[in-house]
Amino acid sequence: MSKLLIEGGHTLSGVINVSGAKNSVVAIIPASILAENNAIIENVPNISDTNDLIDILKLLGVNCEFSDNILKTDTSNIKNMLIPAELSTKLRASYYFMGALLAKYHHAELYYPGGCNIGARPIDIHLKSFEKMGVKITCLDDKYVLDAKHLTGADIELRFPSVGATINIMLAASKADGVTKIRNAAMEPEIVNVAEFLNSMGAKVVGAGTKEIIITGVDKFTNGSVKIIPDRIEAGTYLLAGSLIGKNLTVNNLNPKHLEALISKLQASGVIMDIEDNKITVTSSKKILPINVKTLVYPGFVTDLGQPMQVFLARCNGTSLFEETIYENRMQHIKYLQKMGAKIELNNNIALIKGPCHLHGANVTATDLRAGATLVLAALIAKGITKIDGVKHILRGYDSLPIKLQQVGAKITIIE
Ligand code: EPZ
Numbered sequence: 211m212s213k214l215l216i217e218g219g220h221t222l223s224g225v226i227n228v229s230g231a232k233n234s235v236v237a238i239i240p241a242s243i244l245a246e247n248n249a250i251i252e253n254v255p256n257i258s259d260t261n262d263l264i265d266i267l268k269l270l271g272v273n274c275e276f277s278d279n280i281l282k283t284d285t286s287n288i289k290n291m292l293i294p295a296e297l298s299t300k301l302r303a304s305y306y307f308m309g310a311l312l313a314k315y316h317h318a319e320l321y322y323p324g325g326c327n328i329g330a331r332p333i334d335i336h337l338k339s340f341e342k343m344g345v346k347i348t349c350l351d352d353k354y355v356l357d358a359k360h361l362t363g364a365d366i367e368l369r370f371p372s373v374g375a376t377i378n379i380m381l382a383a384s385k386a387d388g389v390t391k392i393r394n395a396a397m398e399p400e401i402v403n404v405a406e407f408l409n410s411m412g413a414k415v416v417g418a419g420t421k422e423i424i425i426t427g428v429d430k431f432t433n434g435s436v437k438i439i440p441d442r443i444e445a446g447t448y449l450l451a452g453s454l455i456g457k458n459l460t461v462n463n464l465n466p467k468h469l470e471a472l473i474s475k476l477q478a479s480g481v482i483m484d485i486e487d488n489k490i491t492v493t494s495s496k497k498i499l500p501i502n503v504k505t506l507v508y509p510g511f512v513t514d515l516g517q518p519m520q521v522f523l524a525r526c527n528g529t530s531l532f533e534e535t536i537y538e539n540r541m542q543h544i545k546y547l548q549k550m551g552a553k554i555e556l557n558n559n560i561a562l563i564k565g566p567c568h569l570h571g572a573n574v575t576a577t578d579l580r581a582g583a584t585l586v587l588a589a590l591i592a593k594g595i596t597k598i599d600g601v602k603h604i605l606r607g608y609d610s611l612p613i614k615l616q617q618v619g620a621k622i623t624i625i626e
Contacts, residue, residue, distance in 0.1 A: 230438030309381030
């Protein structure tokens with residue numbers, strides 16, 4: 211199993227280019243089956259999630275061409291198929307094929323989605339919403355069969371603003387009979403990107419990015435195209451790297467509006483950033499003050515940057531309080547940060563982080579995608595060598611991470 215080897219203490223300078231957003235492309239690839247024939251998707255990140263979803267498209271008979279971060283699909287020979295466990299369990303986002311196949315065929319069969327083990331991650335909100343649209347759902351040994359004689363629009367109030375459920379309902383509703391209203395909808399930027407793609411194919415989605423989204427079902431879709439938005443989580447991860455050990459590190463191809471919560475926390479702590487339209491240049495400073503961070507739904511502080519943020523808090527001059535409110539099991543990396551010298555007292559989802567601490571290299575394991583990114587940040591500032599196991603988790607969500615960091619001065623290599 212490959213490992214990352216990182217020698218800490220090397221200042222990061224220069225330009226890191228951010229790739230397209232994982233959490234947008236993993237919904238837009240399944241949505242591409244709705245195109246009349248062709249879809250062109252630009253700024254697609256080259257990560258394992260992209261390739262795993264392309265494998266599912268190919269299983270369904272969709273012709274796919276993926277090069278230079280552009281994915282071209284042709285659905286002329288598409289056929290509805292059971293999506294087998296070996297494909298659907300590779301990532302949670304396989305569940306977007308439920309909404310897309312329901313819209314196209316009123317029928318979907320797939321095994322339960324996979325994804326990071328950061329909590330139970332049920333899909334009850336998705337399924338209850340589909341049932342309101344007339345879908346009959348049976349689940350047998352982790353295989354879901356969704357069937358709708360008539361797929362009809364519905365008025366759906368989400369008990370929690372679930373990102374995945376908001377998108378899945380949008381997909382199914384795009385070709386349902388009548389109007390669907392999603393209330394208490396999630397407002398993440400990736401949802402706006404998916405709606406933009408659906409509308410490029412003739413869908414009628416209004417209000418994406420707000421708490422209320424209205425989708426009027428249409429009979430036919432045209433061909434479509436979309437550019438994937440910059441990955442705000444990747445961008446935030448590199449901004450944190452620059453805040454820890456950067457000297458004029460420029461994180462390029464980002465949208466500062468999507469990072470407001472992180473930016474304001476870093477500025478409150480004393481980090482100086484030069485913020486431009488699509489890039490931010492940051493230099494680390496020794497005089498960073500402790501701050502309290504609580505993860506929330508968008509536009510609050512995003513849970514996916516909560517783990518990496520803890521490395522920054524460990525460097526602050528004082529004690530910071532961190533609380534994770536979205537997932538119940540997103541603290542598995544803490545024991546490894548403690549092994550590297552971090553002073554963290556953990557009580558369920560609340561961490562008391564005493565800084566400034568001086569980390570040292572160790573052998574650690576990435577338990578999930580963002581835990582892996584967290585350990586990379588810790589290794590970049592630790593004294594000595596850190597070996598990180600479980601690299602596959604990291605490469606799921608960070609396009610070319612080792613090369614991007616090497617290019618700005620990090621001493622990082624992948625070893626088998
Ligand atoms: C998306 O997951 C992202 N993944 C996650 O990023 C991100 O952390 C999350 O949104 C929140 O922003 C993708 O987009 C592929 P949710 P999703 O539905 O859609 C509970 C990463 O690191 N819930 O908003 O699964 C759920 O258990 C990943 O890139 C239900 O209880 O998130 C969780 O506690 C990790 N029932 C909370 O809601 C449901 O039916 C948020 O889930 C659905 C969700």
